[in-house]
Amino acid sequence: MTTTTTILAxxxxxxxxxxxxxxxxxxxxxxxxxxxxxxxxMHINLIIAIEKRFRVKFAAAEIASLKxxxxxxxxxxxxxxxxxxxxxxxxx
Amino acid sequence: MLSIVPTPTETTVExxxxxxxxxxxxEDLSAAYPKVSLLLKELIHDExxxxxxxxxxxxxxxxxxxxxAGSLYRVxxxxxxxxxxxxxxxxxxxLGSSTTHQLAQFLELHLFAAGVSCEIHExxxxxxRQEIWDPDSELYRFxxxxxxxxxxxxxxxxxxxxxxxxGAVESRMxxxxxxxTKLWKTAHDRLNCQIIQNNFxxxxxxxxxxxxxxxxxxxxxxxxxxxxxxxDEAPPHVTIHDVDxxxxxxxxxxxxxxxxxxxxxxxxxxxxLVDYAHSLASLVLARVGVVKKCLVLDLDxxxxxxxxxxxxxxxxxxxxxxxxxxxxxxxxxYVKQLRERGVLLAVxxxxxxxxxxxxxxxxxxxxxRLDDISCFxxxxxxxxxxxxxxxxxxxxxVDSLVFVDDNPAERSIVRRLRPAxxxxxxxxxxxxYIAALDQHRYFQALGLTAExxxxxxxxxADAERQAAESSSQDLAGFLASLAMTARIEPISAANLERTVxxxxxxxxFNLTTRRYAAAEIQGIxxxxxxxxxxxxxxDRFGDHGLISVLxxxxxxxxxxxxxxxxxxRVLKRGVEGFLLNHVVVIARGLGLQAVRGExxxxxxxxxxxxxxxxxxxxxxxxxxxxxxxxxxxxxEGWSPAPTHIKETPxxxxxxxxx
Numbered sequence: 001m002t003t004t005t006t007i008l009a010x011x012x013x014x015x016x017x018x019x020x021x022x023x024x025x026x027x028x029x030x031x032x033x034x035x036x037x038x039x040x041x042m043h044i045n046l047i048i049a050i051e052k053r054f055r056v057k058f059a060a061a062e063i064a065s066l067k068x069x070x071x072x073x074x075x076x077x078x079x080x081x082x083x084x085x086x087x088x089x090x091x092x
Numbered sequence: 093m094l095s096i097v098p099t100p101t102e103t104t105v106e107x108x109x110x111x112x113x114x115x116x117x118x119e120d121l122s123a124a125y126p127k128v129s130l131l132l133k134e135l136i137h138d139e140x141x142x143x144x145x146x147x148x149x150x151x152x153x154x155x156x157x158x159x160x161a162g163s164l165y166r167v168x169x170x171x172x173x174x175x176x177x178x179x180x181x182x183x184x185x186x187l188g189s190s191t192t193h194q195l196a197q198f199l200e201l202h203l204f205a206a207g208v209s210c211e212i213h214e215x216x217x218x219x220x221r222q223e224i225w226d227p228d229s230e231l232y233r234f235x236x237x238x239x240x241x242x243x244x245x246x247x248x249x250x251x252x253x254x255x256x257x258x259g260a261v262e263s264r265m266x267x268x269x270x271x272x273t274k275l276w277k278t279a280h281d282r283l284n285c286q287i288i289q290n291n292f293x294x295x296x297x298x299x300x301x302x303x304x305x306x307x308x309x310x311x312x313x314x315x316x317x318x319x320x321x322x323x324d325e326a327p328p329h330v331t332i333h334d335v336d337x338x339x340x341x342x343x344x345x346x347x348x349x350x351x352x353x354x355x356x357x358x359x360x361x362x363x364x365l366v367d368y369a370h371s372l373a374s375l376v377l378a379r380v381g382v383v384k385k386c387l388v389l390d391l392d393x394x395x396x397x398x399x400x401x402x403x404x405x406x407x408x409x410x411x412x413x414x415x416x417x418x419x420x421x422x423x424x425x426y427v428k429q430l431r432e433r434g435v436l437l438a439v440x441x442x443x444x445x446x447x448x449x450x451x452x453x454x455x456x457x458x459x460x461r462l463d464d465i466s467c468f469x470x471x472x473x474x475x476x477x478x479x480x481x482x483x484x485x486x487x488x489x490v491d492s493l494v495f496v497d498d499n500p501a502e503r504s505i506v507r508r509l510r511p512a513x514x515x516x517x518x519x520x521x522x523x524x525y526i527a528a529l530d531q532h533r534y535f536q537a538l539g540l541t542a543e544x545x546x547x548x549x550x551x552x553a554d555a556e557r558q559a560a561e562s563s564s565q566d567l568a569g570f571l572a573s574l575a576m577t578a579r580i581e582p583i584s585a586a587n588l589e590r591t592v593x594x595x596x597x598x599x600x601f602n603l604t605t606r607r608y609a610a611a612e613i614q615g616i617x618x619x620x621x622x623x624x625x626x627x628x629x630x631d632r633f634g635d636h637g638l639i640s641v642l643x644x645x646x647x648x649x650x651x652x653x654x655x656x657x658x659x660x661r662v663l664k665r666g667v668e669g670f671l672l673n674h675v676v677v678i679a680r681g682l683g684l685q686a687v688r689g690e691x692x693x694x695x696x697x698x699x700x701x702x703x704x705x706x707x708x709x710x711x712x713x714x715x716x717x718x719x720x721x722x723x724x725x726x727x728e729g730w731s732p733a734p735t736h737i738k739e740t741p742x743x744x745x746x747x748x749x750x
Binding site for chain 2 (some may be wrong): 017018020040041044045048049052058059060063064
């Protein structure tokens with residue numbers, strides 16, 4: 001069963017690959033400012049890797065919102081969890 | 093002398109095994125990548141730069157996914173200064189109105205895989221026109237060798253509105269085209285560099301549904317016409333990069349992902365950027381002359397199914413009636429087309445030479461012939477050694493070879509011992525061979541050579557002929573449109589060889605199938621009681637050469653046709669009637685009263701059973717064997733057959749009109 005915690009662990013794996021940094025430790029409260037090099041281009045790279053790994057799809061507006069001020073990794077994990085529970089939000 | 097085969101170190105072997113597993117895992121590297129990633133990190137950590145530099149290019153393929161490509165790019169960056177400089181360094185400027193950052197990275201990655209280093213200048217987002225117009229822009233300080241205009245359909249100055257008529261659409265297109273040609277000219281005048289310009293991809297949606305092609309102002313019709321016009325207008329220093337084809341072959345809905353355009357101004361779905369950059373890299377490589385020249389082919393299970401040494405000529409699978417057999421024929425056709433466009437072919441097979449060659453000589457379904465193969469090596473030596481021999485014999489570098497073999501063990505050994513040779517993965521199913529090879533764009537060229545274009549013109553002529561055939565209201569209209577001219581002359585030393593060849597080869601359009609040797613024909617020509625004529629035909633599509641022979645004996649009152657034959661290439665052109673008209677003139681000139689002919693049936697000449705009847709001859713006799721004799725009286729109101737062939741005078745020194 002996929003819970004927010006296991007999603008967070010998978011996200012950490014993705015972050016480590018995308019940022020090429022095995023020292024990354026994610027928590028619910030981690031924000032873009034806490035991760036070195038999380039700029040707009042790396043954000044795209046993250047989203048693409050997350051979409052591929054979880055077979056989910058973000059809306060254009062969601063992609064932008066995930067890096068907005070006040071957003072954190074916990075919010076990202078919950079959004080993924082929501083999409084995994086909603087067949088319409090996952091890719092065939 | 094053979095080139096020296098490098099001895100791999102133990103650690104490289106271990107890494108190579110991992111790479112082989114990874115390549116064998118299929119198209120998607122992402123599943124196998126985590127393991128490979130650990131190895132790459134270990135190499136970086138231990139500063140084993142040479143090994144890293146040897147392994148990394150193997151992993152960079154057009155089919156890898158976006159995230160893996162990004163990781164490989166970062167590994168390449170870590171390699172940085174430690175890597176030997178590429179064979180070439182090329183300066184590339186990328187201008188586009190969309191985000192080109194990822195494209196630039198992947199372009200660098202693919203060039204690195206081919207051994208070429210590059211320095212890239214990217215213009216700020218959306219200012220590519222200003223960069224070109226402004227003589228003081230960064231572009232002109234950078235002075236690129238290659239200028240890439242990474243445009244997309246969004247860079248079209250606007251699509252026609254459905255209210256526009258043909259004229260308005262045409263003038264819109266001319267205006268658009270003029271702007272692009274002006275940009276090319278300005279950049280080229282100031283930089284004198286090669287320009288690679290994307291064409292425009294048709295949108296996947298169709299507001300006019302099925303009828304987009306028919307409506308003069310539809311988006312897809314406009315984009316299609318625009319792309320053709322770009323190709324036609326592009327001077328030699330401009331290469332049109334066919335992004336529309338990339339989109340179509342990927343699937344137009346899959347090509348673009350609007351979310352990433354709206355969010356990040358990516359002109360296509362990120363996953364497609366890797367292949368898009370590969371296509372672009374193949375054009376840059378053609379520009380710097382890093383190209384593949386020769387396709388080295390295994391035989392058993394690569395060009396046909398089965399093993400010729402075990403299964404024999406009748407046992408291998410090749411040709412219609414067997415799914416594998418059809419796939420192998422299709423693959424051979426693809427290879428043959430590469431040959432026709434100038435790619436050298438070589439064979440590298442573990443076989444007895446004579447056994448391997450026999451398939452080429454005797455198997456009726458073989459598309460490739462021995463004379464398509466520039467270097468044929470079939471023996472029991474290892475393939476890495478044989479590949480060195482092939483390169484030596486053809487006098488080309490090992491790095492210009494592509495080796496195609498169905499056997500993973502052979503591929504692996506060649507990859508290890510001949511790292512400069514490109515060795516694509518092949519799927520188990522031969523139906524996938526073409527796609528597996530084609531995706532690598534090994535034989536990309538920057539443009540078409542003069543010969544290519546000439547060849548293209550020839551094919552165009554052929555297409556015109558077919559078009560003429562279908563558009564003709566009737567046969568007469570078609571024949572008139574061919575603008576045929578013919579030369580009629582007696583047999584002479586100049587045409588003897590071809591005449592004798594035709595006499596001894598023609599089976600179908602041959603009334604009597606009498607075979608004569610050259611000496612016999614010379615006897616006939618020297619004998620005043622014989623008349624000979626040969627016909628050479630040309631039309632507006634080309635020269636067919638000597639295509640018909642007629643030999644007749646002068647009887648007391650008639651000209652008796654002994655031999656009448658014609659090449660089947662020019663059937664139904666009215667050559668028969670044209671030649672008869674000429675023969676009648678000769679017979680009349682000799683004061684004869686009739687022309688007689690005979691038909692001797694064979695297994696193959698049923699085509700001309702009614703030949704004399706259709707030309708207006710009257711039957712004299714038919715015997716039990718089917719032999720028939722015919723006569724045409726020259727007294728009665730004979731009128732010449734209508735003809736669409738114009739006679740041209742023959743050479744003066746043959747003007748014996750007998």
